[in-house]
Amino acid sequence: MSRAGDLARHYSRFRVADRLLLTGHSHQAWPDVARDAILEAYDDAALAVDEKWGRAQQRAERLRDGVRALLGDPGAAVALGANTHELVVRFLSALDLRTRPRLVTTDGEFHSARRQLDRLAETGLEVVKVPARPVATLAERLAAAVDDRTAAVVVSSVLFETSQLVPGLDGVAAACARTGTELLVDAYHQLGVVPLSVHEAGLTDAWVVGGGYKYLQLGEGNCFLRLPPHADGLRPVITGWYAEFGDLSGSAAGTVAYARGSDRFAGSTYDPTSHYRAARVLDFFAEQGLTPPRLREISLHQRGLLADAFDDLDLPAELVTRDRETPADGFGGFLTLFTAQAARLQAALAECGVLTDSRGPHLRFGPAPYLTDEQLTEAMGMLGEVAAGTR
Structure with a gap:
């Protein structure tokens, strides 16, 4: 080691x-292998031209497997994105905000969520910000703020300003389950420094967002959204044409069709270089016993x-x-x-x-x-x- x-x-x-x-x-x-991966992405593009996408998908699946391992959830559906903001926006666009116009969050969220939620509040949505401190009672106070008008709770598992872990998120998940509310957990500051098993943490039905730019050393462009088992029942309004790939389902005649699983929350054409880099670095971590x-x-x-x-x-x-x-x-x-x-x-x-x-x-x-x-x-x-x- x-x-x-x-x-x-x-x-x-x-x-x-x-x-x-x-x-x-x-x-x-x-690590230096990331540079090798970038060159490999270029060489594959030069060699295969339009056929490079099959090779790129292999790297994307390696990234998904890495995310599944980090979350202790080998069967998870994992959507990928260039950044967490685009994934959070797709998630928010799948909520029924007309009949449940209320979002609950904290005053300690990272800017990707904070700014977007603040802007939604300006449009008339009710955004409830629960004070992040004291962190020991944060989950309890979030759970108490959930009602049957709440579309979603958005909370980090580690606060980005103080590095404090947020205990008791299973209690928030239980409150969400009772009221039909979605729970989105931002685990960006947890993965790579604090082990996480979504099932052991009581977050089986939660959405989990994060990325590899920080502790995982994957660089930019390697963010993810872990979908809960019931995600096939949602239809994001913000949707890319990649969501038309695969087995389409859940749409009546004349409506937009969606793929099953993670592709339901897919975007559109992207730069696959980031996934080449991620695949190599994940392998490097495994080789080094990290x-x-x-x-x-x-x-x-x-x-x-x-x-x-x-x-x-x-x-x-x-x-x-x-x-x-x-x-x-x-x-x-x-x-x-x-x-x-x-x-x-x-x-x-x-x-x-x-x-x-x-x-x-x-x-x-x-x-x-x-x-x-x-x-x-x-x-x-x-x-x-x-x-x-x-x-």
């Missing part, structure tokens, strides 16, 4: 051994090391602090520091060669499996220097 130092050699193009890349929660480096349990082990170690290194700095709490109440296993893959000077500290760290990011008062440090303990300690040490004004 690869250690961080050994693993780093597989990322020579991104020079991970020479740079302090602490944006692993936003965009992890790609399974969900192993990735969780690495993540807990690295985040814990960063937290301890931050505490050792003994910086004034009024300048910068962290959540010390949530247990270590209550977080996902990054460390959030709370500071009114997040943007300034991020910029100062970048000048020192430490790449982090900030969202409002949140300064985020995101490790990755190819970083060594020494690199993480050095990066946090730089925070101490910029906070003290010595750098």
Whole structure:
């Protein structure tokens, strides 16, 4: 099994051994095999021209298999998309918003959902935003907000600003089942750092959206929507012509027909290069033993090391602090520091060669499996220097 130092050699193009890349929660480096896959996509296009699509579909199916494995759901129907927004929009367009004009969400959702839901609220839909904090009672409060006018609940399994896991989503699923409400779970910040089994989590009937741009190292263009078993009963209004492929069903004469399964939520012509890249990287993870349990082990170690290194700095709490109440296993893959000077500290760290990011008062440090303990300690040490004004 690869250690961080050994693993780093597989990322020579991104020079991970020479740079302090602490944006692993936003965009992890790609292994060198990803470049080989991009060249392979070009060569297949040049060789096969229009016949390249058969080869591309093999890579797309490899990506679907990878998603199924990550979700612990080997039989899942998985729709693919370039980004989560297009998949969320197709999902929303399948809801009966005329008779159930109410959507329930939180005030801690990522921008793909937040902006779209805010815009829908401007059109007259009722969008209820439940405060994300305290996270311990979030699921309970979401469940209480669901009624028979609610079309869907949209919630993340890990909050993108704080890295806190949202416990008790099975309770939200139960409330949705009682009222005929759909549940959409954004697992983007969970997959690759916290193992997930949709059945064990009580989310068999939930929709799950996510992508490979962050912890999975798949790069752009590799997002997915896991469909629940009852999805064949829905007809998305936003629909691409790929949804006409396969076994068509569920339409009366003179109405638009839809394929069964994941193709029901398919889009249209796309750039298959991303799926070539994903297929190679998923194989690389398997070769390196980077399974969900192993990735969780690495993540807990690295985040814990960063937290301890931050505490050792003994910086004034009024300048910068962290959540010390949530247990270590209550977080996902990054460390959030709370500071009114997040943007300034991020910029100062970048000048020192430490790449982090900030969202409002949140300064985020995101490790990755190819970083060594020494690199993480050095990066946090730089925070101490910029906070003290010595750098």
